[in-house]
Amino acid sequence: MLSVIFTLRVAILPYSYPYPHPAVTTDIAVFTLRAQKLQLLLVKRASPPFQGQWALPGGFLNIDEELEDCALRELQEETGVTGVYLEQLYTFGKTDRDPRERVISVTYYALTASDRLKVQAASDAADAAWYPLDDLPPLAFDHSSIVELAHQRLVAKLNYSTIAFQFMPETFTLTELQGVYEILLNEQLDKRNFRKWILGLGQIEETGELKRNGNHRPAREYRVKNPDRVEIIR
Amino acid sequence: MLSVIFTLRVAILPYSYPYPHPAVTTDIAVFTLRAQKLQLLLVKRASPPFQGQWALPGGFLNIDEELEDCALRELQEETGVTGVYLEQLYTFGKTDRDPRERVISVTYYALTASDRLKVQAASDAADAAWYPLDDLPPLAFDHSSIVELAHQRLVAKLNYSTIAFQFMPETFTLTELQGVYEILLNEQLDKRNFRKWILGLGQIEETGELKRNGNHRPAREYRVKNPDRVEIIR
């Protein structure tokens, strides 16, 4: 009839709290802008559960590894992506979120400029690819909730921080920057008001160069004064 | 000379990831307003490490327990406090944050009205008490960082949510409510502007009663329309 096999593993652990411990993972929602769309980095799962389904990059925490290092390592191992802006998002721990065992996932979201990217599936995943956020495949586990929360956080932060600069290449024009905000906010912005506002923040400066891009007037190039910090504004 | 005793415990665990798992705890920063001050709920540790030192209430997650339930349970067990407003804060996981073993702490912060409180040290703690936030004793582990972050979050939320209502008793006067904001923001507010603003939010309503409180004109009583929800405003 039906055989139920229940696997018991014996582990020798140096701890002082003699009760079963949950597994801890990190999962990362990496966003970028490609082809005028907000896109999300996914990996195809190489093994069960959810084998063959798309999921966020992520994996188990090593016992002597910092949480953030784990997120960056998994990202690198599974997708080859490095050098992203990373921020902790939320910790998901529903008892039934993983069929194998109790798993607590500390989730992060990350942003990166599309010109920095070399995505390639690495050892731990069968495949890695960018998907437009408005056209995602079904995701494994509770990863849809993670993505939704990450997207909310990202949009909320546009209004009171310089987080959008994380999507920009080293130099850019004001028109390009405005385009980024328009994609993220999903609405058209007024050119004069946008420029007044963004320059008023005092977070970008002219490079002195002009960017030529077609048979028309070239645009001034700007750079972010503090590209590695996300500043709180207002 | 010096004996180093290294305890190894053998655990039989039904999991599929054959590597050592960290312990997972929750810690909770509970705030209330007492004696015109923002105060924090602390417990005195009954056992090592940091035995006898003050710490946030909290403890180990049961393997089949939801994270939030764990926070509420530990709070109840260690301090007797129940019925608070609870929100996830951040997950702390530095490899060296606990001398015993690797511990990932999912932290929460909580708010409660001072009239709801019956604090008493329960089984798991030697003592429990409120301390003014501006006069805290040294805290165990990395709990100072947790408190600092929780306080930041609380103050930030005052500006764009109705979180301050969580400190109010069932009915209150506008003067009392203004006092709460003044304590939390640590600045004086203009009475007319405050009333215009707070009534404009449409989140409180008159009870119809008057509150007598001395030899002077009584004040109208108000209640929160939705006391269990924290609304995002603006």
Add this chain to the structure above:
DNA sequence: TGACATTGTGTATTTCGCACACTATGTTAA
């Protein structure tokens, strides 16, 4: 019934967000 202590109220000013249209300039092709 009058002194007291706190409640409750309005207006003027400044600041910020938002709507709105034309001139400037480098490129390219005739």
Add this chain to the structure above:
DNA sequence: TTAACATAGTGTGCGAAATACACAATGTCA
């Protein structure tokens, strides 16, 4: 060389919201 092109770059006016500011109203208590 010059004129058409395509995008870059710029200022002002209006309404809403935030802020500054002072006195009349009311229940209590002696």
